Amino acid sequence: MKPKVAFFDFAGCEGDQLQIANLEEELLTLLGQVEVVSFREVMKEHSDNYDIAFVEGSCTRLQDEDRLKQIRKNAKIVVAIGSCATIGGINSLKNYQDLDEVRKTVYGDKAYLFDTYAARPIDAIIPVDAYVHGCPIDREEFLSVIKSLLLGKKPDIPNYPVCVECKKNENVCAFERGQFCVGPVTRAGCNSCCVNEGTICWGCRGLVDNPNENSQKEVLIKYGLTVDEAIDKFKLYFGWQERKR
Amino acid sequence: MRIISKEDFADFVEALIKDKSLNVIGVKSKGDKFAFGSLESVTELRLDYDVTILPPKKYFFPQRETLVTYDLAKGFAAKSPIEAKPMVIIGVHPYDIVALLHMDEIFRETKSDPYYFEKRQASIIIGINIQKMSKWCFAPAMGCAVIDYGYELMLTDLGNRYAINIGSQKGEQLLEKYAKNVKQALARDVQLVGQKKREVMDMAQQKFDFSPEIIPELLSKSYEKSGFWEKHAEKCLACGSCVLVCPTCYCFDVKDQADLSLEYGERIRTWDGCLLEDFAKIASGENFRPTRPTRYRHRYFKKGKYLFDRFGFISCVGCGRCSSNCLPDIANPVKLFNAMYHELRNRGEQVAPAAVPEVEIQTEGNIDYVPKLATIVRKVVMTAKETLFEIKLDDGTDLNHKPGQFVELSVFGVGEAPISISSSPTKKGTFELCVRKVGSVTTRLHALNVGDKVGIRGPFGNGFDAEQLKGKDLLFIAGGLGIAPLRSLFNYVLDNRKDYGRVILLYGCKEPREMLFGEELLALTKRDDVEFKPTVDWCPENELWEGNIGVITTLIPQVNFNPETTYAIVCGPPIMYKFVITDLKSRKMPDNHIILSLERRMKCGVGKCGHCQINQIYVCKDGPVFNYSKIKGVPEAL
Ligand SMILES: Cc1cc2nc3c(=O)[nH]c(=O)nc-3n(C[C@H](O)[C@H](O)[C@H](O)COP(=O)(O)OP(=O)(O)OC[C@H]3O[C@@H](n4cnc5c(N)ncnc54)[C@H](O)[C@@H]3O)c2cc1C
Ligand code: SF4
Ligand code: SF4
Ligand code: SF4
Ligand code: SF4
Ligand code: SF4
Ligand code: FES
Numbered sequence: 012m013k014p015k016v017a018f019f020d021f022a023g024c025e026g027d028q029l030q031i032a033n034l035e036e037e038l039l040t041l042l043g044q045v046e047v048v049s050f051r052e053v054m055k056e057h058s059d060n061y062d063i064a065f066v067e068g069s070c071t072r073l074q075d076e077d078r079l080k081q082i083r084k085n086a087k088i089v090v091a092i093g094s095c096a097t098i099g100g101i102n103s104l105k106n107y108q109d110l111d112e113v114r115k116t117v118y119g120d121k122a123y124l125f126d127t128y129a130a131r132p133i134d135a136i137i138p139v140d141a142y143v144h145g146c147p148i149d150r151e152e153f154l155s156v157i158k159s160l161l162l163g164k165k166p167d168i169p170n171y172p173v174c175v176e177c178k179k180n181e182n183v184c185a186f187e188r189g190q191f192c193v194g195p196v197t198r199a200g201c202n203s204c205c206v207n208e209g210t211i212c213w214g215c216r217g218l219v220d221n222p223n224e225n226s227q228k229e230v231l232i233k234y235g236l237t238v239d240e241a242i243d244k245f246k247l248y249f250g251w252q253e254r255k256r
Numbered sequence: 257m258r259i260i261s262k263e264d265f266a267d268f269v270e271a272l273i274k275d276k277s278l279n280v281i282g283v284k285s286k287g288d289k290f291a292f293g294s295l296e297s298v299t300e301l302r303l304d305y306d307v308t309i310l311p312p313k314k315y316f317f318p319q320r321e322t323l324v325t326y327d328l329a330k331g332f333a334a335k336s337p338i339e340a341k342p343m344v345i346i347g348v349h350p351y352d353i354v355a356l357l358h359m360d361e362i363f364r365e366t367k368s369d370p371y372y373f374e375k376r377q378a379s380i381i382i383g384i385n386i387q388k389m390s391k392w393c394f395a396p397a398m399g400c401a402v403i404d405y406g407y408e409l410m411l412t413d414l415g416n417r418y419a420i421n422i423g424s425q426k427g428e429q430l431l432e433k434y435a436k437n438v439k440q441a442l443a444r445d446v447q448l449v450g451q452k453k454r455e456v457m458d459m460a461q462q463k464f465d466f467s468p469e470i471i472p473e474l475l476s477k478s479y480e481k482s483g484f485w486e487k488h489a490e491k492c493l494a495c496g497s498c499v500l501v502c503p504t505c506y507c508f509d510v511k512d513q514a515d516l517s518l519e520y521g522e523r524i525r526t527w528d529g530c531l532l533e534d535f536a537k538i539a540s541g542e543n544f545r546p547t548r549p550t551r552y553r554h555r556y557f558k559k560g561k562y563l564f565d566r567f568g569f570i571s572c573v574g575c576g577r578c579s580s581n582c583l584p585d586i587a588n589p590v591k592l593f594n595a596m597y598h599e600l601r602n603r604g605e606q607v608a609p610a611a612v613p614e615v616e617i618q619t620e621g622n623i624d625y626v627p628k629l630a631t632i633v634r635k636v637v638m639t640a641k642e643t644l645f646e647i648k649l650d651d652g653t654d655l656n657h658k659p660g661q662f663v664e665l666s667v668f669g670v671g672e673a674p675i676s677i678s679s680s681p682t683k684k685g686t687f688e689l690c691v692r693k694v695g696s697v698t699t700r701l702h703a704l705n706v707g708d709k710v711g712i713r714g715p716f717g718n719g720f721d722a723e724q725l726k727g728k729d730l731l732f733i734a735g736g737l738g739i740a741p742l743r744s745l746f747n748y749v750l751d752n753r754k755d756y757g758r759v760i761l762l763y764g765c766k767e768p769r770e771m772l773f774g775e776e777l778l779a780l781t782k783r784d785d786v787e788f789k790p791t792v793d794w795c796p797e798n799e800l801w802e803g804n805i806g807v808i809t810t811l812i813p814q815v816n817f818n819p820e821t822t823y824a825i826v827c828g829p830p831i832m833y834k835f836v837i838t839d840l841k842s843r844k845m846p847d848n849h850i851i852l853s854l855e856r857r858m859k860c861g862v863g864k865c866g867h868c869q870i871n872q873i874y875v876c877k878d879g880p881v882f883n884y885s886k887i888k889g890v891p892e893a894l
Contacts (some may be wrong), residue, residue, distance in 0.1 A: 025585040031759075044518070154511070154516065157513050158516065158518065158669075159696075161518060162407045162514060162518060162669050162700065163670075163699060163700050163703060164668055164669075164670045164671070164699070164700060165695060165696045165697035167511060170532075170533055170534050171494070171495075171496060171532045171534070172493065172494070172495050172496075173534065174493075174495040174496065174497050174500075175495065175496045175497075175500060175529070176312070176495055178496070178500040178501055178581070179319040179320075179500065179526070179527060180319075181286070181291050181309045181310045181314075182309075183286060183287040183288065183309065184581070184583075186583060187287075187288070187289070187650065188287065190290075194495075195495045195583060196493065196786070210265075219494075219533070220533065221494070221533060222493075223492065223493045223494065223548070225491075226490075226491040226492070226493055226584050227493060228421045229491065229584065230493075230584055256582065
């Protein structure tokens with residue numbers, strides 16, 4: 012029997028589901044292997060009977076927690092997709108601001124009606140079986156994770172930094188181009204795509220398991236950033252992970 | 257020596273490019289840096305470069321390479337042969353040529369790597385003497401800045417012309433076929449080339465404060481130096497840049513990639529590096545080089561000592577790529593060795609040059625990365641985590657293993673894992689593997705059934721020397737899954753019972769339900785020619801257990817043995833060894849009577865991928881069976 016698959020979204024931009032919807036031909040082949048029972052991006056139906064749940068977006072409100080727990084209960088495998096779900100993502104930028112301020116900017120004088128708390132990845136609430144990192148996710152990697160799950164193997168998510176892929180791709184290092192990169196502490200798996208395009212790594216896949224943050228900040232400063240700028244480099248995506256460490 | 261004008265040289269390169277049977281590669285600019293790449297026109301060629309980002313090794317040992325393809329319906333096959341187009345690589349600096357010669361030795365030792373050599377043999381190297389030297393380079397000190405071997409042709413820029421040294425017949429023929437107006441060099445040009453080479457020797461900005469011949473000895477005295485490695489590795493990002501850009505690094509990872517149908521796929525190898533956190537980590541979670549300083553130290557030792565002991569050369573050519581790519585600037589060998597040297601000197605230690613070891617590299621045949629197809633013929637669930645698989649090779653042959661050897665077991669699309677052969681070679685037709693479910697391959701294997709296909713490579717490793725043990729008393733000590741490799745020898749001994757003296761088996765596991773081969777072992781208690789003592793760490797209240805309770809070492813005092821005639825054969829989880837060895841030694845057992853079987857992360861099984869290394873030892877090839885007297889001085893071993 013084909014595994015039943017469902018997609019869910021929380022606080023995020025749904026960019027990742029779009030990536031998946033855009034898979035087109037590959038998606039069709041993939042559909043031969045799985046049965047999609049719920050996917051707001053492309054279908055109206057919804058079912059609570061599923062084996063694999065893909066969850067996008069971060070948890071930003073207490074109410075989200077119950078919904079997540081219900082998903083966990085229904086699914087055999089929960090996969091977090093996209094930075095917001097895997098590491099808290101851009102949403103955790105707001106964790107650095109006073110939460111009341113955030114509520115006021117977002118909801119104006121109705122702010123008291125809306126309860127919001129520090130944005131967090133879904134594994135802060137429920138156990139997660141697999142991760143598809145990235146902002147947005149890489150379609151190839153998404154497929155590779157699905158293949159692994161179907162084969163019953165651990166998805167091959169590296170625990171080494173982006174520099175590894177960047178070196179294999181023979182890029183000129185951002186630092187040598189006078190730019191600043193957090194690749195040395197960011198989990199690889201994207202094939203260093205941003206640096207390949209001539210830019211830098213912003214850290215969208217989150218920190219590796221044991222990043223040497225101090226050394227990385229020192230490097231940023233050595234190459235010319237101010238202390239505050241170096242800290243900001245870490246805020247963009249590492250908000251939740253840093254807080255936890 | 258020959259001379260060719262720059263115009264005629266340009267025509268020569270264009271003629272090479274035009275010949276579509278050749279793949280012409282040269283140094284090109286990439287941003288402000290340089291990289292080897294396919295040439296479309298001679299105008300792209302930048303022979304005045306300082307250093308390329310990656311060395312030319314990427315053409316022989318690519319960042320990513322298919323080893324094997326598989327098809328669920330048909331099995332495994334070697335990847336389809338690449339279009340073995342001869343490659344002409346133009347503009348290789350001498351240090352990179354020396355590095356290729358090092359790689360040749362490494363990839364040829366014991367067994368040759370066919371993927372490497374198929375490309376290497378189809379290549380033509382056109383070198384160029386260094387014109388600009390990167391500020392990180394120290395090739396002159398390593399004796400790798402100027403050379404007169406290892407190339408087909410070697411160019412020297414003499415202003416409006418190149419001098420060409422011919423290094424091989426292939427080179428000579430290339431000139432004849434594609435170049436015009438090649439003249440014999442005049443004495444004046446020969447002199448000029450000599451002068452250029454001497455200039456190269458003075459170009460380096462990085463300088464050792466001592467002669468590099470002492471590097472192996474410097475390292476020998478610095479392994480345990482307190483604080484030294486911690487201090488120097490403090491800023492290490494574990495980014496692997498220093499090893500990924502190195503022309504002599506050869507470590508790799510192997511993984512399977514299925515296509516979407518999940519029926520076809522390929523097994524690829526990709527560059528890996530010992531500085532990366534999980535490099536020596538195994539499925540049970542044990543990491544044999546868990547900290548940045550231990551991994552950082554390993555790189556220096558590998559380059560300066562381990563490979564020197566094995567091959568007789570320091571495996572660094574002084575290109576300086578590691579130094580320039582390390583963002584915190586801690587990977588510069590010159591800086592590190594100078595610091596090491598001064599620290600030793602300040603302590604009043606003398607360091608003499610290391611004697612170059614006499615080495616003769618043995619090699620026989622090719623590595624076979626393609627697994628043989630095999631079928632599961634019996635499956636016995638033994639415990640919640642372990643299952644015994646009886647396997648038959650589809651080609652009907654016997655495995656012909658020695659007790660204590662292992663195989664690389666493949667599950668289609670998932671990967672390979674090293675597994676000890678746990679049946680005795682006296683058992684013909686099939687062999688047995690006792691496998692614990694821990695990660696991807698093993699979990700997937702557990703889901704397979706009788707009749708399903710797996711892949712087998714091997715047998716690998718040295719195995720136990722059953723001959724040498726003849727006539728001796730044998731004390732087997734197994735912890736948990738450690739019984740799996742021991743069982744091959746144990747059963748062999750039982751099948752040749754009269755050749756051996758006393759046979760004692762001490763076997764410990766966590767609790768009764770985790771005991772492996774229970775019935776088989778129980779049957780031993782009925783024999784009077786075997787002494788068997790099991791133990792469990794604890795026994796739940798509602799379970800029955802009549803044996804000993806306590807860790808394995810609590811059994812050792814319960815047996816009498818004559819240390820002069822007894823050999824202990826030990827296998828278990830990593831932490832078990834130290835305790836068992838201490839106890840055996842306190843019972844006066846000589847070191848060389850203790851035989852251990854060790855586990856490490858493995859990817860190739862044939863001494864190439866670097867994962868299983870314990871200091872200078874390859875567990876897959878030199879082990880997994882070791883005599884304690886040989887490894888007690890090896891710091892990473894136990
Ligand atoms: C010489 C030797 C003999 C062994 N004999 C047995 C045996 O008889 N029975 C048994 O159950 N296990 C044995 N092991 C351990 C077994 O190899 C690992 O449990 C297995 O590789 C885990 O693979 P996995 O894909 O399930 O785990 P994952 O965690 O998914 O591992 C991924 C890859 O990492 C590598 N790896 C992980 N752990 C190890 C390890 N411990 N040793 C080597 N490579 C590892 C492998 O390449 C593996 O494919 C032996 C290991 C060695 C080195
Ligand atoms: S550009 Fe970034 S990711 Fe690439 S090597 Fe430099 S620091 Fe690492
Ligand atoms: S390079 Fe960095 S920012 Fe870009 S996708 Fe990879 S992890 Fe994300
Ligand atoms: S020594 Fe430098 S280049 Fe090497 S892993 Fe550490 S930080 Fe990276
Ligand atoms: S260790 Fe460094 S200097 Fe030596 S060969 Fe490797 S990259 Fe070059
Ligand atoms: S073990 Fe040696 S060859 Fe392998 S990456 Fe480390 S230094 Fe390079
Ligand atoms: S070197 Fe590859 S497993 Fe030993």
